[in-house]
Amino acid sequence: MTTRTLETLIRxxxxxxxxxxxxxxxxxxxxxxxxxxFLMLDEFSSEDPNDYVxxxxxxxxxxxxxxxxxxxxxxxxxxxxxxxxxxxxxxxxWMTAGRGIIHSEMPQQDHGRMRGFQLWINLPARxxxxxxxxxxxxxxxxxxxxxxxxxxxxxxxxxxxxxxxIAGGSTDPVYFDVHLEAGAAFSHPVKDGYNxxxxxxxxxxxxxxxxxxxxxxxxxxxxxxLQVKAGSNGVRFLLLAGRPLNEPIVQxxxxxxxxxxxxxxxxxxxxxxxxxAPARPS
Numbered sequence: 001m002t003t004r005t006l007e008t009l010i011r012x013x014x015x016x017x018x019x020x021x022x023x024x025x026x027x028x029x030x031x032x033x034x035x036x037x038f039l040m041l042d043e044f045s046s047e048d049p050n051d052y053v054x055x056x057x058x059x060x061x062x063x064x065x066x067x068x069x070x071x072x073x074x075x076x077x078x079x080x081x082x083x084x085x086x087x088x089x090x091x092x093x094w095m096t097a098g099r100g101i102i103h104s105e106m107p108q109q110d111h112g113r114m115r116g117f118q119l120w121i122n123l124p125a126r127x128x129x130x131x132x133x134x135x136x137x138x139x140x141x142x143x144x145x146x147x148x149x150x151x152x153x154x155x156x157x158x159x160x161x162x163x164x165x166i167a168g169g170s171t172d173p174v175y176f177d178v179h180l181e182a183g184a185a186f187s188h189p190v191k192d193g194y195n196x197x198x199x200x201x202x203x204x205x206x207x208x209x210x211x212x213x214x215x216x217x218x219x220x221x222x223x224x225x226l227q228v229k230a231g232s233n234g235v236r237f238l239l240l241a242g243r244p245l246n247e248p249i250v251q252x253x254x255x256x257x258x259x260x261x262x263x264x265x266x267x268x269x270x271x272x273x274x275x276x277a278p279a280r281p282s
Contacts, residue, residue: 052073098131123256176188186228193222206229
């Protein structure tokens with residue numbers, strides 16, 4: 001059986017977003033640092049409220065999906081559609097921006113640790129203007145599969161016949177949070193042709209004899225099974241995979257479309273208030 005190899009390392013860099021939330025950005029730090037269909041991965045982690053308390057006030061999106069995964073802490077999602085979700089430790093918010101959504105994500109704590117990730121996943125051209133949608137998944141909604149020496153939290157895709165709450169779609173995403181004890185091994189047959197990467201956020205991760213450093217996206221070759229091993233401190237890492245769209249990408253801040261003209265239209269729609277309005281019949 002073919003085994004996926006480690007092809008590229010994208011080390012995260014310090015960044016700031018929202019109203020000044022401090023984070024680390026790996027995918028998305030530049031146009032070249034993407035992995036179709038994944039546009040961006042941000043990691044935030046701090047016990048200093050000054051790093052996160054300002055949160056992400058109302059802002060728009062169009063043309064892609066976001067997945068926010070909270071490891072520790074409590075944030076509140078609200079959007080123009082009337083959705084409201086308390087995102088707590090172990091929970092996930094899966095939002096399809098589609099033709100347009102205006103939302104906020106605000107911390108509901110003023111002390112303690114806030115830690116988690118936000119992932120941006122592209123939508124194909126035919127779906128960029130579909131109605132917006134939102135799913136609020138609590139920790140109990142995320143199945144966990146026990147391994148010899150660890151466990152897998154299955155957010156999207158299927159692991160060992162256990163499906164996560166997010167399945168299918170044009171990009172058919174895989175989103176696992178894998179916890180391994182010292183020296184434990186993990187394998188998963190990612191579909192051939194799908195792009196995939198790993199992102200360790202605690203401990204030591206090895207693919208063959210190569211170490212993937214903490215807070216680094218390890219981009220994998222496109223075919224075969226993923227095989228990894230934990231180091232002497234164990235490891236916790238994300239595994240993300242998806243079907244590539246192979247379409248042009250033009251991004252302007254929170255808008256991701258296929259052409260510059262579509263970006264200009266998104267800006268006009270936001271400025272005149274029609275971005276988040278219901279689509280008119282054709």
